[in-house]
Amino acid sequence: MNASRREFLRAGSGLLAAASRPGLGFHAPMALGLAGLGAMAAQSAHAADTSGYKALVCLFMAGGSDQHNWIVPTDATGYADYARVRQELAWPRGQLLPITSSHQGSGRSFGMPLELQPLQALYEAGQCAVVANVGPLEQPLTQAQYLAGGAGLPSKLFSHNDQQSMWQALAPEGAPSGWGGRMGDLLASANPHPVFTAVSAAGNAVFLSGSSVIPYRVGLDGPLAIRGLGEPWLHGSSTAAAALARVLKMEGDTLYQAEVRRTVQRSLETAAALQAALQASPVPALPTAPLTLPGGARIVLAGDPLAKQLRVVAQMIAAAPRMGMRRQVFMVQLGGFDSHSHQMHDQPLLMARVAQSAAWFHGTLAGLGMGSNVTLFTASDFGRTLVSNGDGSDHGWGSHHLVLGGAVRGRTIQGRFPVTALGTADDVGSGRLLPTTSVTQLAASLGAWIGLGTDELRTVLPTLGRFGAGPVLF
DSSP: OOHHHHHHHHHHHHHHHHHTOSSSOSOOOTTTOHHHHHHTTHHHHTTSOOOSOEEEEEEEETTOOOGGGTSEEOSHHHHHHHHHHHGGGOOOGGGEEEEOOSSSOTTOOEEEEGGGHHHHHHHHTTSEEEEEEEEOOSSOOOHHHHHHOSTTSOTTTTOHHHHHHHHHHSSOTTOSOOHHHHHHHHHGGGSSSGGGSEEESSSOOGGGOOSSOOOEEEETTEEOOOTTTTSOTTTTOSSHHHHHHHHHHOOOSSHHHHHHHHHHHHHHHHHHHHHHHHHTSOOOOOOOSOEEOTTSOEEOGGGOHHHHHHHHHHHHHHHHHHHTOOEEEEEEEEOOOOOSSSHHHHHHHHHHHHHHHHHHHHHHHHHTTOTTSEEEEEEESOOBOSSOOSSSOOBOSOEEEEEESTTSOOSOEESOOOOSSTTSTTBSSTTOBOOSEEHHHHHHHHHHHHTOOHHHHHHHSTTGGGSOOOOOOO
């Protein structure tokens, strides 16, 4: 019997066993049982370390963030190169906060804009790291190989939809699963409620889709409820909600109707269980006092959608011990980063929203004693061109990203930070950076931290064997 058939039979037997397991509190036919969804991965998860609690949080910056202005060379030569190529997109040198780095060669120094001060402080405190020039790669690639074209190039470079998918799934648009969801497949059996293994506060995203794990969506205030239950939604009627509840409980006349009814009831029961756990595990409210930014603009975290997404994630993490959860993967998202125009007007506010929201999130978890149990990382469609188009920058490739958490080996820039100039070995045109660290390598470091073994990482990241060692983040 070949290996793939043995794998199938083991997975199938695990699913059968899970469907008949007593005491889970859910109505679960074999194909749809919430326990069964996680149990399908149990045959592979035995090697994973799922002791204690750990969670990954992907903060996706939709549109393609210009990270050249997030981490800026500040030594004389480096800043001169940067200012020369960026022109009106260059961040003023006097508005950069220094960051420590001992891994980028003698004489090089770097800074972050004042708008990123909360993250700069966490970086200097050793709880935040930078991964330099990371992006999707099928295999290690040289500039000459890129210019020659052909095999080895990632598909559909510079396309928003495809490169979002490349970051999240390591495959172009249409991919059935993402690497966060594939991690969830292997970790879900450690959770009493596998349905909460992969959780999105940002709507649908391939990043959290697995073979057996399905993303659970939450709203800014918690579980998404069926509209109309518990509220007089029909012309002020006091009886419509009760009538709707009765309809939802009807068995129907066909197997299809009966299955829809069971699915709806599971959804309601799951939402109720989660809501009760959230209410029993409070986290601080978001600040209502306005924050004045260096440029004079003001933001209120209590009204910011990204901060609200991170707060509901913090609520779920706070509730995790009560629910017996051991491993979770989350996603939040902020849009507005497609900076073809008005970049220097819009970028400071976007930076501040990310920095203030992420710092509040980390501080809240640290206050709960869970700061080292959670790692947040940033991601985006792609980086952008070093050259200006007159009012912004255009679609690029490699980019710099942040990894934040109490377990992170902070105060480091991981990977080789490129020379911020045109005509270098990293430039494939207009200052688009050829990545020197792959998303696969970044994902492997995150996956190893959350507890996956070498063989499991190769299942989640099929091209991992083509790359050498990645960033040492933990």
